Amino acid sequence: MPPSVYxxxxxxxxxGAKKQGAWNELWAEYQEKEPELAKQFKRCVLDKELPEGWExxxxxxxxxxxxxxxxxxxxxxxxxxxxxxxxxxxxxxxLAPSNMTLMKCTGDFLKxxxxxxxxxxxxxxxxxxxxxxxISLHKTGLVPYCATFTIFSDYMRNAIRLSALADCGTIFxxxxxxxxxxxxxxxxxxIETIPSLRMIPKLTVIRPADCNESSGAYKIAVEKSKLHSSxxxxxxxxxxxxxxxxxxxxxxxxxxxxxxxxxxPDIILIGTGSEVSVCVxxxxxxxxxxxxxxxxxxxxxxREQPDxxxxxxxPKGVPKMSVEAAVTMGWGxxxxxxxxxxxxxxxxxxxxxxxxxxxxxxxxxxxxxxxxNGERGTLSDGxxxxx
Numbered sequence: 001m002p003p004s005v006y007x008x009x010x011x012x013x014x015x016g017a018k019k020q021g022a023w024n025e026l027w028a029e030y031q032e033k034e035p036e037l038a039k040q041f042k043r044c045v046l047d048k049e050l051p052e053g054w055e056x057x058x059x060x061x062x063x064x065x066x067x068x069x070x071x072x073x074x075x076x077x078x079x080x081x082x083x084x085x086x087x088x089x090x091x092x093x094x095l096a097p098s099n100m101t102l103m104k105c106t107g108d109f110l111k112x113x114x115x116x117x118x119x120x121x122x123x124x125x126x127x128x129x130x131x132x133x134x135i136s137l138h139k140t141g142l143v144p145y146c147a148t149f150t151i152f153s154d155y156m157r158n159a160i161r162l163s164a165l166a167d168c169g170t171i172f173x174x175x176x177x178x179x180x181x182x183x184x185x186x187x188x189x190x191i192e193t194i195p196s197l198r199m200i201p202k203l204t205v206i207r208p209a210d211c212n213e214s215s216g217a218y219k220i221a222v223e224k225s226k227l228h229s230s231x232x233x234x235x236x237x238x239x240x241x242x243x244x245x246x247x248x249x250x251x252x253x254x255x256x257x258x259x260x261x262x263x264x265p266d267i268i269l270i271g272t273g274s275e276v277s278v279c280v281x282x283x284x285x286x287x288x289x290x291x292x293x294x295x296x297x298x299x300x301x302x303r304e305q306p307d308x309x310x311x312x313x314x315p316k317g318v319p320k321m322s323v324e325a326a327v328t329m330g331w332g333x334x335x336x337x338x339x340x341x342x343x344x345x346x347x348x349x350x351x352x353x354x355x356x357x358x359x360x361x362x363x364x365x366x367x368x369x370x371x372x373n374g375e376r377g378t379l380s381d382g383x384x385x386x387x
Contacts, residue, residue: 044087045141050226054084055219058249061211067242070273071175073214074236075100078145078173081218082106082117087226089135090145090171091119093128099147099175125152129159129170136168136229143225145171150178150235151190153197160233164202169225170232177207177235178274178325179341179357182350189345189353192327197233198299199330206298207235207273208252210243213297216252220301237274239350244276244295251295255302256313256334258294265292267372268320270335272296275323275359282364291368292318296334321371321379325359328378337371339364341382356385 031038043049057080059073082088082103089109096102096118107116121128125148132144146156153160153174163170179189198205204224206217214236221232244259251257256270260280266289269279276295283291294313296302302310314320314334321339322331328340341357354360358367358380367379 040086048141048226050222051084054081054222055249057081057084058215058218059211060215060248061243063243063245065211065243067210068240069238070208070210070214070236070241071098071100071238073208073211074173074175074218074234076211077215077218079104081222085143085222086117087142088145089117089119089142090132090147090173091121091128092147093121093125093152094123095148096120098149099173101145101147101173121146125155126159129156129163129172132170133159133163133166133168136163136170136225137166141226143169143171143222145173145221147173147175149176149181149188150174150193151176151188153193153233160197160203160231161200163231164200167202167229168231169229171221171225172231172233173236174234175236176238178237179345179353179359180237180239180274180325180350181345182348182353185347186345190326191341191344192329194235195327195330203231203233204298204300205233205235206252206301208297209271209273209276209295210241210247212243212247212249213252213295216249217297219249220253220298235273239274241274242277244280247295252297253301254305254309255298255300256294256296256305258292258313260291260293262290262292264290265318266290267368268292268294268314268318269323269364269368270294270296270314270320271323273324274354275325278359278361278364279323281361282368285361285365286368289372299330299333302334319371321368323359323364325354325357328381336376337367338378339367339380340378342378343382343385346385357382358384 092099092101108118109116128146132146135144208214208217224230271279279293320335321337322335323339328338331338
């Protein structure tokens, strides 16, 4: 390189050193004048650390506690975190009252008024996802989230894909995650949505089944956003669900775990989200058999576990049947037989849709018996429902 090139770069280095010196003076002055805010700025922006004990605020529940929709558990988690994490910022695509994603401890982020942390994105999912990706890529230590119905993630799929490709720490919060949306009709009922999102590399998809799994999902999502700059997609229910035995934040982090366990099970039922409780009830009906029930909130997290854990939870030679209100494609990685829905939903009350399309105890028990008798593949695909 000619010497003139070195001269240009040395001049820039000298100018940069002046700016660095000026910044250091400003930072020292700020630490003196605003010690608490300076401490917060250092943790959040410079060190990119989470507040000490932040995860302790996430709610916990036992099977005796009354169940509710996981979108309400999501609301509890989000508002608990908002109180201890000033870096949490985000909003919904004009669906905050339905997504339950409004932070109650802060106001709106507005032009000329930037102290609020609730962002009113309007009906523009792609723009919303892109904005949150940009917030993450700016590397300020902020933890961005955005929310919509699960089906409307199709409108921002490119932003979701790019969040994984570009290592963005965006948290995608979605609700109304299945045909249990019911009255909104098939246009609002995700069938292939969640399975297709599982195909995106580096995106962690989590479908929690109760309070503890919802808290575990948020713990994972926040850590991936702040510490690893990696996106998470959360899918919550509109309908109420019971709290499971053996669920916890720790179990959620494994991606899959047994909620009903046997040493030598006759069959293993694997469910996600709202279908786990159906599997639990089906197992109780099959009391003459050793029916192990596995909750699998996240395929991606389960894949990360050691082979020893995966083989112990889903031992070879034991028939396994998945139960999920979604297309059955992909379940062959974990199960031999599948209960799913490979047709579009229908306009009816949510409970009616779940019943008619086969996500009920009698159908799951019947399919489990068929699986025990050697049948494999898709045993129930929703086509038996009469529209």
